[in-house]
Amino acid sequence: MTGRLKSRDSAIIGGKMRASGKPDTGELAAKKDIKGLIEALRDEDEYVHWGAAAALRKIGEPAVPALIEALKDKDRYVRWGAAWALGNIGEPAVPALIEALKDKSWVVRRDAAWALGEIGAKSAVTPLIEVLKDKSWVVRRDAAGALGKIGDKSAVPALIEALKDKDGNVRAYAAEVLKKLQG
Numbered sequence: 690m691t692g693r694l695k696s697r698d699s700a701i702i703g704g705k706m707r708a709s710g711k712p713d714t715g716e717l718a719a720k721k722d723i724k725g726l727i728e729a730l731r732d733e734d735e736y737v738h739w740g741a742a743a744a745l746r747k748i749g750e751p752a753v754p755a756l757i758e759a760l761k762d763k764d765r766y767v768r769w770g771a772a773w774a775l776g777n778i779g780e781p782a783v784p785a786l787i788e789a790l791k792d793k794s795w796v797v798r799r800d801a802a803w804a805l806g807e808i809g810a811k812s813a814v815t816p817l818i819e820v821l822k823d824k825s826w827v828v829r830r831d832a833a834g835a836l837g838k839i840g841d842k843s844a845v846p847a848l849i850e851a852l853k854d855k856d857g858n859v860r861a862y863a864a865e866v867l868k869k870l871q872g
Contacts, residue, residue, distance in 0.1 A: 776804020
C-alpha cells in the first residue's frame with residue numbers, strides 16, 4: 690500500500706526515461722521548474738508523467754500551491770499525479786486532498802484517500818469515513834487503509850460497518866484496520 694511508485698522515483702527523476710521530444714523531468718526538477726513539471730503531468734508518456742509527479746514531491750512545500758491548482762485540472766492523470774505528490778508532501782496539502790475525495794474520477798479519489806493516510810491527517814477522519822460509502826470498491830478499500838494509518842479510534846464504528854461491504858477487499862482491509870486499532 691505505501692510503496693506505490695516510490696521505487697520508480699530515482700530512475701524517473703534521473704531523466705533516463707526521456708524519449709526524443711519529451712520533457713526532461715530530471716532537468717525540470719534540477720531547475721525546480723514547478724510550472725514545467727505541472728505541464729509534464731499532462732504528458733501521455735507515463736514515465737514523463739510520473740517523473741514530473743516524483744519531482745514535484747521532492748520539491749515539496751513550494752510546489753503545493755501549483756499542485757492544489759492541478760487537482761482541479763480537467764485531465765484526470767494530472768489530478769492523479771498531483772494527489773500522489775501532495776500525499777508525499779504533507780500537512781499543507783490536506784484541505785485540497787479532502788476536497789479531492791469528491792472528484793469525479795475514482796482514481797483521484799483513491800489517491801486522495803491514500804495520500805491523507807500517508808500524511809496521517811486527523812482532520813480527514815470524518816471525510817474518509819464518508820468515503821467508506823464510495824461507489825468504487827478501490828476507493829472504499831483505500832479509505833479504510835487511510836483510516837488505519839491515521840489511527841483514530843473514532844473510525845471504529847464505520848469500520849465495523851465496512852465489515853459488511855459487498856466487496857471482499859474492503860472487508861479484509863476493514864478487518865485489518867480494526868485489528869490494529871483495537872489491538
